[in-house]
Amino acid sequence: MLLGGRLAQGLARAQRIDQQRETAIALQRAILGPDRLPPGFAARYEPATPPLEVGGDWYDTVPLPDGRIGIIVGDCVGRGLAAASVMGQLRSACRALLLQDHSPARTLAALDAFAAAIPGAVCTTVFCGVLDPATGVLRHSSAGHPPAVLARADGSTALLEGGRALPLAVRPGRPRPEATAVLPGRSTLLLYTDGLVERRREGLAEGIARAGRAVVAGAALPTADLPEHVTDLLRPAEGFEDDVAVLLYRQPAVLTLSFPARPQELxxxxxxxxxxxxxxxxPAGAAREVSAAGAAALAESFADGAEAPPDPDRPDRPDRLDGDGPRSPDGTVRLTARATADRLRVTVTRAGAPRRWWSRPPCRRAETAAGARPEPAEAPAGPPVGALPGLPPGSFPAFRPLGSLAGGPGSRLFGRSR
Incomplete structure (x- = not known):
């Protein structure tokens, strides 16, 4: 009886410890960052002080009422539970301030005063940005945080070094600068804390360059797998000495065409x-494949039995405009193409007809076309253009500019129509 009672007490204590541990883990995860990220985002967090699951670093995404997305990555001084308690307060305050005022610079200026009143919050570094996914325009401000890395589709990288100022609470009450960058289609944005790139006896610039190369090397990976790929490549043999937070975003390139369902439009x-x-x-090979698949889907969306003009990408087999149901002669066909760093997708729709789509898996980096033109990482968007090169103005009035892709005047990427 005595032994049974002691065993029962031991089991009860073990159950209470497990419950307390689960509660502590749930609370830690609640203050770290959102469980669900917006489309195109992925994140990874590694604390430097086990068994804690949080530390002084954090990341956050804040959906704004106008469709834009707030992006925050921060790093408090220190590690462990003390830094985590400061981090939780700053994360909540920064999120609330950004919801109230959508300016990254004013958000950090207000967070300055808040941080000055919290013990242990001085010298916290924060990157705060507001991204418009439809255009790729990113407004950002940095309180002493390492610069974001922009990896372009051609394999080149750039640092977003504008809008930088002192860490939080060092000189509160001063206005903070703000910069604007345009993320080109199929580019990847890397935000991180210094634990990812700092190494003993090595300059910070070397670690940042290594992080950029890791993003480029993972261009063919799905977005969800990219943060783990980056942290694994940069992990020292003895492990990270500081907390590490990584937040990645891939900007899609989107094309939308709307035109009458007539063969001569093909x-x-x-x-x-x-x-x-x-x-x-x-890459040229992938472009030919996508163009041929899109032309075939368009052909099938036009009127029954009509002959389509020959496809220069497939001269061996002219398309037939085979129908799959009754259609009105004045119908409209809509083609949407979406490209990210790891996938291409073409969708063709027509009212009253089945939806057709085609998707291609990632391309190898070696297939990238030579001579791709890089653009400045931070540049204002150029003037809108009415039509793609080689097409008469007004050919597709549903086009909307998505953002500068090649930096030169008139070189534009077209996005969704609203």
């Missing part, structure tokens, strides 16, 4: 798709 649609693929820097 050549212009093919030309528009090919020009857009070239502007995106899609």
């Amino acid at each position: 050549p212009a649609a093919r030309a528009a798709l090919r020009a857009w693929l070239a502007e995106c820097g899609v």
Whole structure:
């Protein structure tokens, strides 16, 4: 009886410890960052002080009422539970301030005063940005945080070094600068804390350059797998000495065409798709494959039994405009193409007809077309353009500019129509 009672007490204590541990883990995860990220985002967090699952670093995404997304990555001084308690307060305050005022610079200026009143919050570094996914425009401000890395589709990288100022609470009450960057289609944005790139006896610039190369090396990976790939490549043999937070975003390139369902429209649609693929820097082999698949889907969306003009990408087999149901002669066809660093997808729709789509898996980096033109990482968007090169103005009035892709005047990427 005595032994049974002691065993029962031991089991009860073990159950209480497990419950306390689960509660502590749930609370830690609650203050770290959101469980669900917006489309195109992925994150990874590694604390430097086990068994804690949080430390002084954090990341956050804040959906704003106008469709834009707030992006925050921060790093408090120190490690362990003390730094985690400071981090939780700053994360909540920064999120609330950004929801109230969508300016990254004013958000950090207000967070300065808040941090000055919290013991242990002085010298916290924060990157705060507001991203418009539809255009790729990113407004950002940095309180002493390491610069974000932008990896382009052609394999080149750039640092977002604008809008930088002192860490939090060092000189509160001063206005903070703000910068604007345009993320080109099929690019990847890397935000991180210094634990990812700092090494003993090595300059910080070397670690940041290594992080950029890791993002480029993972271009063919799905977005969800990229943060783990980056941290694994940069992990020292003895492990990270500081907390590490990584937040990644892939900017899609999007093309939308809307035009009457008439066979004579097909050549212009093919030309528009090919020009857009070239502007995106899609490898030539993949571009031909996508163009042929898109032309075939378009052909099947036109009127029954009509003959389509020959496809220059597939001269061996002219397309037939085979129908799959009754259609009105004045119908409208809509083609949407979406490209990220790891996938291409083409969708063709028509009212009253089945939806057709085609998707291609990642391309190898070695297939990237030579001579791709890099653009400045931080540059204001150029003037809108009415039509793609080689097409008469007004050919596809549903186009909307998505953001500068090649930096030169008139070189534009087209995005969703609203």
